[in-house]
Amino acid sequence: MARKRFDDMPCSIAQTLNLVGDWWTLLIIRDAFFGARRFAEFETRLGIAKNILANRLSQLVENGIMQKVDIGQTGTHYAYELTEKGRDLFPVLTALRQWGDKWVYGEGCAPMDVIERKSGRPLARMVPLGADGTPVALEDLEIRLKEKS
Amino acid sequence: MARKRFDDMPCSIAQTLNLVGDWWTLLIIRDAFFGARRFAEFETRLGIAKNILANRLSQLVENGIMQKVDIGQTGTHYAYELTEKGRDLFPVLTALRQWGDKWVYGEGCAPMDVIERKSGRPLARMVPLGADGTPVALEDLEIRLKEKS
DNA sequence: CTTTATTGGTTTCATAACGCAACTAAAGGA
DNA sequence: TCCTTTAGTTGCGTTATGAAACCAATAAAG
Structure with missing residues (x-):
């Protein structure tokens, strides 16, 4: 069956883990704190598969922990940066x-x-x-x- | 392929997540802080499958975060308790x-x-x-x- | 103006992990 | 002897992960 979600547990710890508690998410956030901004940067620093990274970044954006900024006057260029909610981690x-x-x-x-x-x-x-x-x-x-x- | 391990990353955050960073482990530790001690207690409080719980508890014991204490004068009775290493979480x-x-x-x-x-x-x-x-x-x-x- | 590189993905597919239910083992009690 | 409790293990179907291949948009090169 599907991985169990902790959404329904009335507990801040469970809720927080539900948002950032999987294998890669906190490491992505760590690298964001350490200066990573670009998709390729996270990819090479972490050695994470592209599909997983894309999935995690979009979840983080969806949850308001990171934001995707278009810095693309020249081609396809995005920066992922922590929001205040993210920095508060x-x-x-x-x-x-x-x-x-x-x-x-x-x-x-x-x-x-x-x-x-x-x-x-x-x-x-x-x-x-x-x-x-x-x-x-x-x-x-x-x-x-x-x-x- | 196998789930990726963070063992080789020279980073305390990655190492810590490698030990306690999966879906259930921190919730098991949380319930231990909140007084759970017995296998069945963790099971019902968390709604976790028995095999997963058994696996996580044995990992936690193996990693020195919890210890399994035999309190069984009468039948099969064990208590899982946090070690100092565990309480330090x-x-x-x-x-x-x-x-x-x-x-x-x-x-x-x-x-x-x-x-x-x-x-x-x-x-x-x-x-x-x-x-x-x-x-x-x-x-x-x-x-x-x-x-x- | 066609070709190639770069960036940031999506798709496909094999494998590992998860979740449930059923079964097992060991001890105690009726 | 049979039933109950506790603490698991086993089997099996479903989901998530990881690697590699593929794709699209723009820019740079020629």
């Missing part, structure tokens, strides 16, 4: 990257650093903070589900 | 959830809140911070790739 990518830095490569062995130019230093580790700005403990959290109206 | 789930809260449901309309008991208030929005603790601007970031040794 940066925390997700950062969390994924920091987890991999720590658990796949090990502290200090990551193949890539993201550096803040101002300070010349890498970003701080992202940690969920409470309303008062201090890190939260998992045990101190409570899930509260809203009633359906 | 909490920032990833939080970032995904907060993005969905904002862009899928809209501020204040999320179907679920994660509340800190201490304060009774939801977690703060996760934002990548620079080394000095202030939020970073995307334009002020620089990617630095490490040479292969």
Whole structure:
């Protein structure tokens, strides 16, 4: 049967994964953050098949995460760029990257650093903070589900 | 042909997605955070097929993200629990959830809140911070790739 | 003004993954 | 002994993925 969709799950995590949670989509977004704009650029950087890339890009555009800009005074030239909605996925990518830095490569062995130019230093580790700005403990959290109206 | 693996990409994001980036895995981890422990619990909460669930759980155990604990004095009873490596994915789930809260449901309309008991208030929005603790601007970031040794 | 290259795809087809349902295995209880 | 619970495995049809071939529009070359 068809791949199961998570559309109907009343959960932001499921909904987000439904939009960006397949094999390639987050990597396309990653490369967009890292400067890729053109179809061929994504293709060669990722080593993704053209049909899959075309499909994913059109989904991303459809979902408002990227936009397709015609920069074609000269021939067929489009740029795919992140919208604000797309740029707002940066925390997700950062969390994924920091987890991999720590658990796949090990502290200090990551193949890539993201550096803040101002300070010349890498970003701080992202940690969920409470309303008062201090890190939260998992045990101190409570899930509260809203009633359906 | 076989699904493409991201194993060979020298990138923490790709590596992390390689471990937890398929359709179901992050939802299994989410439910583990929310208290699910038993095979049947994951099955009914997620509506996932048994074979897929069995496959994903064994991958998660193999990758050290969950562990399978035999709690079976009486019959066949196992519990699947997150390891430290698994619990450390909490920032990833939080970032995904907060993005969905904002862009899928809209501020204040999320179907679920994660509340800190201490304060009774939801977690703060996760934002990548620079080394000095202030939020970073995307334009002020620089990617630095490490040479292969 | 015809030919060739570039860009951004679409089509085709083999294979792998998914989803459902049925079946199995091991232990406990009636 | 037979039934139930738990945790799977197996079989099979459907869908998605990946590679390669093909296509269309424009530009550049000759």
